[in-house]
Amino acid sequence: MKHDFYVYFLIAFCICNLTSATESDPPNIILVMSDDQGWGDLGCYGSRLIQTPHLDRMAAEGTRFTNCYSGSAVCAPTRCVLMTGLHSGHCTRRDNRPSVGKGPYYKRPLVPLKPEDITVATVLKKAGYVTGGFGKWGLGDFDTTGAPAKHGFDEFYGYLDQVHAHNYYTDRLWDTDQYVALPENKGKSKAVWSHDLIMERALHFVEKNQNQRFFLYLPVTLPHGKYEMPSLAPYEDRAWTKNEKTHAAMVTRLDKDMGELFALLKKLNLDKNTIVFFTGDNGPNKPLLARMKSAGPFKGTKRSLNEGGIRCPMIVRWPDHVPAGRVSEFAWSHTDILATISDLAAVQDIPDTDGVSVVPTLMGKKQKPLEYIYWEFHNPFHQAIRKDHWKGIRFGLKEPVKLYDLSNDPEETRDLAAQHPELARKLADLLDGARTVSPHWPGQDTQ
Structure with a gap:
């Protein structure tokens, strides 16, 4: 009996130490957000038309949430909510364009983040993470108070302006502190597709920072219009409209990129120390409802606060921590991202936000419902x-x-x-x- 007691004590001691080690060794954090992709555009959310094998596998290896919501019904305020943890009744950017007045943003009436706005990247950089963003920023140009370098990002590559991001064959992209030319796309040339460059830089960021804790924010432009890309495979022969084919091909291409990201994490032995979030910024456009069923079973589209405009995909994967193959009906939103990621990173001084950490839910534990989502x-x-x-x-x-x-x-x-x-x-x-x-x-x- 005495021998059994010591065996049980040793097992309990090891389990406690394992828990403490997990808590004292925060993970790398990857946050991927698609653009104008509906709740129903993934196979694991019911799509019968669009092929998404890698995201379906991510859901099988992690937890898929059926009641997660974007921060808003269009891109800029969603990004503001996601980054600051303030809902759209409190955050700095509450719509793509202001109802009144003008903001100093590209000579258009747009409003950038304020100097005092605290972002996820600000918090994680202070906690010792190297921070990188790749894709569409949408919260301030380089000469405003909302530039990504002023809000915690060591590196940012892609589009600062949300309208500029409509052009997949642009002749310039922002690279941390300057615009870099893409001479191959001068004039009407379409030699270089910007998404290829953005994904290449994102994967390189992971590889070069494999020996330190990193935060990768990947707000890709797919599948937002303009609906143009190098290939419509595997949908080129479908009896669909060109925009439907391009939308589907963009979602499948993003799925392929997610597969490459997970393959890289495994190759670098980072798979089990990296938590990956995949979500969308708002609902789909109306033309994608009839055939593609992009909003799933819900009413409403982008620019609407009905469920179809704000109910978004959310898949979270972290081997040995986030339960695999689980489907959760817990209701939460992008407002909770900053508090949740701060909790994962063991940040002690979490800024005041409208959000709540949903780490208990991510880990498969019970958590009381949020007071409300606004x-x-x-x-x-x-x-x-x-x-x-x-x-x-x-x-x-x-x-x-x-x-x-x-x-x-x-x-x-x-x-x-x-x-x-x-x-x-x-x-x-x-x-x-x-x-x-x-x-x-x-x-x-x-x-």
Whole structure:
């Protein structure tokens, strides 16, 4: 019996030490975000038309979330929410363009991050991570307060301006502190596809930093328009529109790139010490609904706070930590990314945000539901809130709230406000108090 006691004690001691070692050795962190890819564009989320074997494998080897939400219904505010952990009623950039006034951004009325905005990269750089971003930034040009180098990134390669990112055959890309020319694309030439360059640099970043902790932020431009790419394989012979073929080919190409990323992590023996997040920035465009079913079963598209505009894919993989093959219905959003990543990195002084760490959920543990998830969008102005399985949405500050039970009506077809007036009033009160007035986005009454 005494021998058995010591054996059990030794096993328990080793388990405790393993847990402590895991907590004291934070992982490398990779955050990949697609652009205008719908919830239903991946095989593991139900697509029957688009081939995504590598992301499907990622879901089989990690956890797939069915109730994760983007920060907004368009790209720039989503990036702001994702980076700062402030929801779209508090963050600096609440829409692609301001409702009032102008911002000093490329001589267009756009608003950059403020100097005091704290980003995921700021937090991780302070914690000793080397930080790199590759793809579409969208939160400030090089001569504004929102440049990536001013917000924690050691290296950034790609597009600073979101509209510039529509051009896959651009003649220049931003490289950390300067624009670099792509003379092959001068004039109307289409010799170099920018996504190839962006992925090449992202993979090189991993390889050159394999011996230190790194944060790789990869907000790729695929599958956003313009719908142009070198090859439409494997869909060139399908009886679809050209845009449908290109959208599908872009998603499959991104899937292939994810396979190359995982292969590199395994080659460098980084696989088990790297957590990888894959998500999307907002819902799809309307033309992709009929055949492609890009929004899955949901109503709404990009620019809408209905589920189809904000419900996004989220797959998380970290071998031996995040449960494999798990599907979670836990509801969370990009607002929670900064708090979650800070927790993973064992950051002690986490800045105040609107988010909550969902690390317990990622590790397969029980976690109480979030108090609520909030969004606002300004073209046209409307607000939405999710509390438990209830969803409230209203247009204007005085309009009545429409109420949906997402557990029984995820398509948002039956307004239950009349049947549950007290709950509708409670959500209206939360909507009233969730936001602060922004000089660029004051909020509007639709009446």
